[in-house]
Amino acid sequence: MSSAPAAELQGGSVSGPPSPFDYFFDRAFRGLAYAGAASILLLLALILYEIGGKALPGIREHGVALLVSSNWDVKAGEFGILPAIWGTLYSSLLALIIGGAFGVAMAIFLTQDFLPPRLAQVFRTIVELLAAIPSVVYGLWGIFVVIPVIRPVADWLHDKLAVIPFFSTSLAGPGMLPAAMVLAIMVLPTVAAVSQDALRLVPYKVKEAAYGLGTTRWEAILKVLLPAARNGIFGALVLGFGRALGETMALAMLVGNSNQVTLSLFAPANTLAALLALNFPEAGPKEIPVLMYAALVLLAITLLVNIAGSAIMVLAGRQGGAR
Amino acid sequence: MQIKNFAIAAACFAFALTAQAQDKIRLVGSGASFPAPIYLAWFKEISKTGVTIDYQSKGSGAGVQDLINKTVDFAASDSAMTDEQIAKVPGGVVLLPMTAGEVVISYNLPGVKRLNLPRDVYPQIFLGKITKWNDPKIVAANKGETMPDLPITVVRRADSSGTTFVFTNHLSAINEEFKKGPGEGNTVNWPKSDKFIASPKNDGVTATIRQTKGAVGYIEYAFAKFSKMDVAYVQNKAGNYVAPGTEGGAAALANAKFPPDMRLWLSDPTGDKSYPIATYTWMLFYKKYDDPKKAAAIKKMIEFGLGEGQKMADKMGYLPMPAPVAADVRKAAGSIN
Numbered sequence: 001m002s003s004a005p006a007a008e009l010q011g012g013s014v015s016g017p018p019s020p021f022d023y024f025f026d027r028a029f030r031g032l033a034y035a036g037a038a039s040i041l042l043l044l045a046l047i048l049y050e051i052g053g054k055a056l057p058g059i060r061e062h063g064v065a066l067l068v069s070s071n072w073d074v075k076a077g078e079f080g081i082l083p084a085i086w087g088t089l090y091s092s093l094l095a096l097i098i099g100g101a102f103g104v105a106m107a108i109f110l111t112q113d114f115l116p117p118r119l120a121q122v123f124r125t126i127v128e129l130l131a132a133i134p135s136v137v138y139g140l141w142g143i144f145v146v147i148p149v150i151r152p153v154a155d156w157l158h159d160k161l162a163v164i165p166f167f168s169t170s171l172a173g174p175g176m177l178p179a180a181m182v183l184a185i186m187v188l189p190t191v192a193a194v195s196q197d198a199l200r201l202v203p204y205k206v207k208e209a210a211y212g213l214g215t216t217r218w219e220a221i222l223k224v225l226l227p228a229a230r231n232g233i234f235g236a237l238v239l240g241f242g243r244a245l246g247e248t249m250a251l252a253m254l255v256g257n258s259n260q261v262t263l264s265l266f267a268p269a270n271t272l273a274a275l276l277a278l279n280f281p282e283a284g285p286k287e288i289p290v291l292m293y294a295a296l297v298l299l300a301i302t303l304l305v306n307i308a309g310s311a312i313m314v315l316a317g318r319q320g321g322a323r
Numbered sequence: 324m325q326i327k328n329f330a331i332a333a334a335c336f337a338f339a340l341t342a343q344a345q346d347k348i349r350l351v352g353s354g355a356s357f358p359a360p361i362y363l364a365w366f367k368e369i370s371k372t373g374v375t376i377d378y379q380s381k382g383s384g385a386g387v388q389d390l391i392n393k394t395v396d397f398a399a400s401d402s403a404m405t406d407e408q409i410a411k412v413p414g415g416v417v418l419l420p421m422t423a424g425e426v427v428i429s430y431n432l433p434g435v436k437r438l439n440l441p442r443d444v445y446p447q448i449f450l451g452k453i454t455k456w457n458d459p460k461i462v463a464a465n466k467g468e469t470m471p472d473l474p475i476t477v478v479r480r481a482d483s484s485g486t487t488f489v490f491t492n493h494l495s496a497i498n499e500e501f502k503k504g505p506g507e508g509n510t511v512n513w514p515k516s517d518k519f520i521a522s523p524k525n526d527g528v529t530a531t532i533r534q535t536k537g538a539v540g541y542i543e544y545a546f547a548k549f550s551k552m553d554v555a556y557v558q559n560k561a562g563n564y565v566a567p568g569t570e571g572g573a574a575a576l577a578n579a580k581f582p583p584d585m586r587l588w589l590s591d592p593t594g595d596k597s598y599p600i601a602t603y604t605w606m607l608f609y610k611k612y613d614d615p616k617k618a619a620a621i622k623k624m625i626e627f628g629l630g631e632g633q634k635m636a637d638k639m640g641y642l643p644m645p646a647p648v649a650a651d652v653r654k655a656a657g658s659i660n
Contacts, residue, residue, distance in 0.1 A: 073512035074483075143530050169517040172476045173535040253530075257481040257521035267517045274481075278523050282382030282483035282509055 048299075055296045058289030066293060072259050079290045083259040085297065087269035091176060091255065092244035094265075095183035099244075100237050102184070103191030107233075110192075111199040112221055124196070131189035139253030142182040146254075147173055150181070154266050171266035174256040179269070182250055187240035194239055198232020199225060231313055238309030245302050248273040272298040348620045353379040354386020354399030357485045357543065358422050358604045361639050362399065365624075365632045374620045383485050384509065390416070390607050396617060398607040401485030402509075403586045415610035417659050418585045419652050420603035421628050423576055423642040425544035426490045427567040427600070428555040431532050432456065432471065438555045439464045439564045445557065446498035448475055448539060450505075451514035456537060464558075471537070474518055478531045478540030481521035483509040489602040490541045496590035497599075541600075544572070545640025559599040560591050571598030572642040581648065585655050601642065608659055618660055625656045 018026075058066070062079060069080025106127060110120050154171035161167045171177070202225055210220040226233070256268020257278065272294055283291055359380035366376040378399075386398035391411045403418050428445060430438055440448075441464045447453040453460065457470045480487045488509050495502035505511040513519055520538075522531045525546040532538040532552065539555075544567050547554050556564035565571040575592035589601050606625075612618040629649045636643040644652070 071512065072510075074510050075506055075508050076512070078512075140530070143534055147534055170474070172474075172518055172520055173478075173531055173538065174520050174522065252481065252523050253527055257523075258515065258517075258519060260515050260517075262517075264517070268520050278482040278521075279510070282384050284384050285388075 051292050051295050051299070055289060055292035058291075058293035059296075062290065062293065066290065067297070070259050070261060074284070074287060077286055079287075080259070081272065081275065081294050081297065083261050084270045084272045084275045084294065085301070086261045087176070087255065088245055088271040088273070088298070088301065090269070091180045091183055091251065091271055092241055094176070094180035095187055095244045096237060096241050097184075098181065099184035099187040099240060100191055103188050103236065103240065104195050104233055106188070106192045107195035107199055107236075108221060108226075111196050112217075112225070127189055127192050129189075130185065131193075135186075135247065135249035136253075138182050138186055139250040142178050142250060142254040143174070146178045146181055147171075150178060158266060165263040166265045169262070169264045169267045172256070172268065174254050174268060175266050176255065176269045177265040179251050179255040179271075180265075182254055183244050183247055186247060186250065187244050190243050191236045191240040194236035195229075195233045198229040198236065201232065202228045231316065234313055234316070235309070238306065238313075241305055241309075242302055245298070245305065246273055248277045252277050272301075348374045348616055350374065350376045350396045350617065350620055350624070351394075352376065352386075352397045352399065352606075353381055353389045353395050354607070355383040355401045355485055355604055356380040357383075357401050357424060358399060358641070360545070361422055361632070361635060361641050364635055364639065365628055368631065369624055369627055372623070374623060376624065382483065382509075383488075384483070387607065390609075396612075397609075397621065399605065400607060401602065401604045402488055402588075403605045404607060412609065417608045417610055417655060418605050419608065419625065419656055420581075420585060420587075420644070420648070421606045421625075421652075422632070422636055423572065423601060423603045423644060424640070425567045425572045425575075425598055425601045425642065426486055426493075426541050427544050427547045427552075428539060428557060429529070429532055429542055429547050429552040430539040430555055431536055431553070432473070433536065435465075435468050435470070435553075437465075437468065438553070440555045440557050442497055442558045442560075445555075446494050446501045449477060449479075449494060449513075450498075450501055451477070451516045451519065454518065473537035476535050476538040477513075477516075477519045478528050478535070478538050479513055479519065479521050480510075480528060480541075481523045484524075485509065485604070486525070486541065486543055487511065490600060492588060492590055492602075493600045543640070544568075548640045557599050559595075559597050560593050561595045561597070563595055565596060565598045567598050567600075569637055569642065571596060572601050573645065575599070575601040576603070576642060576648065577645045579648075581651050583655075585652065603644075610658060611660060621659060622656065625652075625659075629653060 066079055066081055067085065068082055069078070070082045071078045071080045073079075109115070110124055115123065151171055154177065157167045158170045206224060206228060207220055210224040215224070251271050252274035255271055255274055257270050257274060258268035259270055260267065262269070276291055276295055276298070279287060279291055359378065362378055366378060369376060383400040383402055386395075387400050387404055387408055389395045390398040391408065399421075404416065409416055428440060432438065441460065444453060444458075444460050444464065454475055456473045456475055462470050488507060491501075491505060491507040491511050495507045505513055520531060520535075522528045525542050528540045528542050529546060529550050529552060532540050542552070547567070554567055556566050558564050574594050575589055575597035578592055578594040578597060579587055579589055581587050585605075587603065589603070592599060592601060606628075608621060612621065629644070629652060633643045633649065
């Protein structure tokens, strides 16, 4: 205790050999960090083991047939999740097209000095607040606001353009389009926030250089900034898609939960997450392995999307480097 | 599954703790969600007398499973128990109907003040065979009203539910085609159509019917009563159109005779004033309890439910049990010890 102040008084260096406590603190912290990282892997493995183990009887009994059948008859013991897989991918893709376009546009608007910085901050906070709204509230909003609003448009489209498969059925209420629209708003904050980060990471010098070459603002944004930030924006879209795949409650309320595969935007459909949420609470011994199987399929789809996303990003990055 | 086990472990632990307190008794139950509101109201009253009852409304099927696995003191089910399930409990079980309710057919037809649904029409609607509100059969039964030229949108429960069981059980009883097609069950294989929509829980079905012109669906009477939905007059076995409510429900219950095992489904009640879609709902007990204090607490609970409890039924949208039935149930409860 007394030696350290003494050294200071003598005008020596303030640095000294680490004390036993420093060593201990360092090691403990490293251990904690390792444990934290390991527990994430362990948790994932545990989840896979738990779901996989319970799904095994279902996989053995139904095999691939479950993935290609569209019958769900508990009494007869016939199960099929093709409509749910189709609905999950279709609704997520629609949501990504709508939400992605708006999200990226919003990110450009909020980062490229269109607004005074204060006001931009207010807007940013509002967009992020969208992420804090509970799923059930989105579902209710969808039923009471979105469906009545789109009904006249949907009826008109069905009347005039019924030949196009997207409009081939009339809107009965809950269905694919209202579900996808609400889903788009739910993925918007994710896409907008991550895209903003990506755009902000582009060095200011790049933009100045573009202006220096005589580009207009739009040319600078579209031809210089967006390509420079493209990896980050693509990552935002993948994250948004992942979020859309797993969204449950709002979809359970809006998608119509009908086991059919159709291109029509106005027909009721089903999604894996909604199927799981609605059938688990009262599932019997026959249904649980099937539902676990469906959960495994959802997990696999999410994993595939993420892997494909990162693979495309790596590939795109390599090409960019070669140019 | 893990959470369930944990909850049960926690409940056992809690029980072990309170057991030391001697005078406090804790019962654990699980099962049907349909009667859960009234059961919880009962248990709140009973807790004032020193008996604490925990009830998890996780569904009839899960409740029966818990009873078989001996993880609860009692269970509740909208469909009683099957012979196969009863055989799995070695000591034997006692099934007691504790309250009753109705399922209503609710609709959204602006301008239609009263809707009569004949017996040969509503099964056809739920089979997707009658698809327009101005179908001649519907028009013929509703002479005073103008039926609109609207497609019928059927709203059903998306989740597995005792309400669906009661409704499909009735439809199967009166319509051969329905019995062979979707049949009866907590979830059934409904016709595939763009005009069949599924929504979660009573709230979801109610909201969807509200928002969709031309929609029709089935919900619990208690729910329809409190959300002030339009409900159809349904033609009963005697040929009369009856509105759901205490009167029609009581008539349906009164005309039923219980067998000794207290299992009885009112698939198609007789009587001029009977509302046709009604059901009892059961509490399931073991025949023998090792702890005499527990048995005493359970008897206390049954007594409260049959006495004080029935007075709360009407207010909460359930049907009070007819006095002779309550007496039968009391007698059957005597076999618990």
